[in-house]
Amino acid sequence: MGLDKIGIAKRIAQEVKDGTYINLGIGIPTLVANFIPDNISVVLQSENGLLGIGPFPEEEAVDADLINAGKQTVTTMEGSSLFSSSESFEMIRGGHVDLTILGAMEVSENGDIANWKIPGKMVKGMGGAMDLVASADNIIVAMQHCSRSGKSKLLKACSLPITGLNCVKKIVTDMAVLDVLPEGGFKLLERAPGVSVEDIQNATEGKLVVEGDIPEMQIV
């Protein structure tokens, strides 16, 4: 029941518009790049100073001086550009990046996101996430609907330390596609194959808004 990571990435790829600049976070968001249709041209931004991320290199073309934000070796696309970290975040902070896709541990019904710290357990740091969520106009979150222990990750209020306030616009999970409403609440748009509205209701702790028939996601 529900989508796997590839399925989530494929569904998010349908949200990508032609001619846009996109920042992809680590994990499922990185996979989205594999499923962007050929007739759509986008430029992927890497926070460590690259616009125009290309595919992973052939073994003999691996270059230690060319990595993405996940520290994986990459290549440059034709027409790419390279720059410093301060310039990279000037692009982000200045609102020049059209779409940010990132993972989350929790999202609240008013669009708050938590994804950088579990007190006493995990202290990896926020990296560029706080800058991205504070400045991006359009933020899509890719995540599982529930934690491994079965607890909802779509909440009334985040319980973990916040990364940013009122910023998430859309969420794609293994169970559903949802919009975060400006007045608060998760508006159910689509359900994953084999998942019922009731299943989604049971897995959503925050306010779920269901209007009319909810179509099943179309994923090829």
Add this chain to the structure above:
Amino acid sequence: MINKVVAGPDEAVKDIQDNAVLMLGGFGLCGIPEQSIAALLRKGVKGLTCISNNAGVDDFGIGLMLQTRQVKKMISSYVGENAEFERQLLSGELEVDLIPQGTLAERIRAGGAGIPAFFTPAGYGTEVAEGKEVREFNGKMHLLESWLKADFALVKAWKGDTSGNLVFKGTARNFNPMMAMAGKITIAEVEELVEPGELDPNAIHTPGIYVQRIYQGESYEKRIEQRTTKIK
């Protein structure tokens, strides 16, 4: 032209004292000053404050100086690939300031550019905002963040000339150019040191005015954290 060449890493770091504040370039292990770090390990200076986006891995980069307990405080944005770091942090042996990456980059740039503080939206409403002045611009809340400077900035470039002009390669540029600006003394290590005039002035990334010492490093390891190749 002014000649800034020193014999090698040990001479370059010889006056770095205990408790110095350092900036170290790099993103992950990409573009880190690996030869200057090796010289600091040999020198054994302690109580260092290291401003660097990441903290290396357990057996390379700044991670090596964590193993030898030479670092008192880290100022970074992401420290996820280093188990020893996490252990020292959770046990309270190491002081750590975690700063949003864009804010860190801009605070360093501001330090070099003579701008004592600026407002940014990153971190508003989070732990990062604690104790900071908040101001509204265009209906959006921003935090006041101050500049960062260092006693020494340790940077790594691809090519440099004897007067300190630097050219970086690929994504190894990252934090190096801003740090070069924000160090009282900037030590640049390069893979290839050339004579003035050999680098195209149109293509210089960091003008030599920011660099006080330069040397050519030997046999760079340039370790890769995540070697990822095309699936055939």
